[in-house]
Amino acid sequence: MSVTPLAPVPTTQPTPAFRGRIGRDARSGHYAVPRRYRLHLSTACPDGLRIAVVHSLLGLAEACPVTFLDAVPDCPDGGHSALRPLYEASAHRYTGAAAGPVLSDDWSGRIVSTHAPDITRDLARHFGGGRAALYPCGAESETEAVERLCADGxxxxxxxxxxxxxxxxxxxxxxxxxxxxxxWLAGRAYLIRDQITAADVELWCTLVQLDTVHRHHLDASAVQRIADHPELWAYARRLAAHPAFGAHLDLDGIARRHHARCRGLEAAGSAVQILDWAAHTAHVVERR
Incomplete structure (x- = not known):
């Protein structure tokens, strides 16, 4: 894939509270051992949804258990009280929000990382076992270009x-x-390879947010123009029907999270749903 239409664009991401990495051997401190690590996430959160989809694509239910958090954080600062002990054990007198997603180390009871891109890469690199090449060799620049495109564009x-x-x-x-x-998607099933990769996970989760969150603040004309991309939304619909994607699509949770966080005015675009996500995921067996 040429990255010309997906050219890198500048973006800024919030600084993660913790950014440890899972390494290859004991010298790394956090080395790969099945059932040593645990994910804490809400699939109503965009980063949590990305991690959950990757986790399912890799088949890591046994190797790396998941604790699901409520869609709406229960602390005034946007954190989860269930995560507070982990944060306090990981940083002396931690005063920030105990926010998800979190990758924790059950051996030490501390946090490894709160940085979603690192978490998904480490899961794929050290626990994937060849099941799904979500980060194909030689596709690093393309994957990163898609991530930046989704974030900024x-x-x-x-x-x-x-x-x-x-x-x-x-x-x-x-x-x-x-x-x-x-x-770009005309005549293609997937974004950068002939199989699902992390780039597809990134784009799909971004399209979910566009239709379930951002359209509520756009006028009807703008939403209709957004919807007028049949190849793109057919692609989103196909992925929604895949169990690793559709099983984690918590539409009610996304709506509750959005209404709890958002203080903006709702616009006419709220009435113009682009995809009937519930219909496209109705046959998917819930795996939680």
Missing amino acids: IERAAQNAGSAGGDPAALDKLLETLGALER
Whole structure:
């Protein structure tokens, strides 16, 4: 895949509270041992959804157990009280939010990482066992380009387009990004290879957020223009029907999380659903 239509764009991500890595041997401190590590996440959270999908694609239910968190954090600072003991055990007098997702070490009772991209890469690299090549050799730059494109060209552009008063330039950027993806996906089942990769997980989760969260703050005309990308939304629909994707799509949780966090005004686009996500995942067996 040429990354020309998915050119790298600058982006800034919140600094993770913890960013340890799972290594290859005992000298790394955190080395790969089945059932040593545990995930704590909510699939209503975009990062939690990404990790959950990767976890299922890799078949890691036994090797790395998951503790699911409620869609809406129960602490005023946006953290989860269930995670507070882990944070306090991992950092002396920790005062920040005990937020998910978290990869913890059951041996030490401490946090390894709260950085979602590192978590998914380490799970795939050290526990994948060849089941799914989510990060194919030689595709690193393409995967990273897709991550940046989703963060800036879709996520941030949609947020800015739906802000108070709207931002026409942001909507133009969003539509330009979706148009480039529409042209790229024509005749392709997946984004950068002939199989599902981490790039597909990234794009699919971003499209879920676009339709279930961001469209609520866009006018109906903008949402109709977003929906007018049949290849892109057919791609999202196909992945939603895959058990590793659809089984984790908590539509009620996403809605509750959005309403608990959002203080923006709802726009006419709320009534223009792009995909009937529930219908496309109805046959998927819930695995939680």
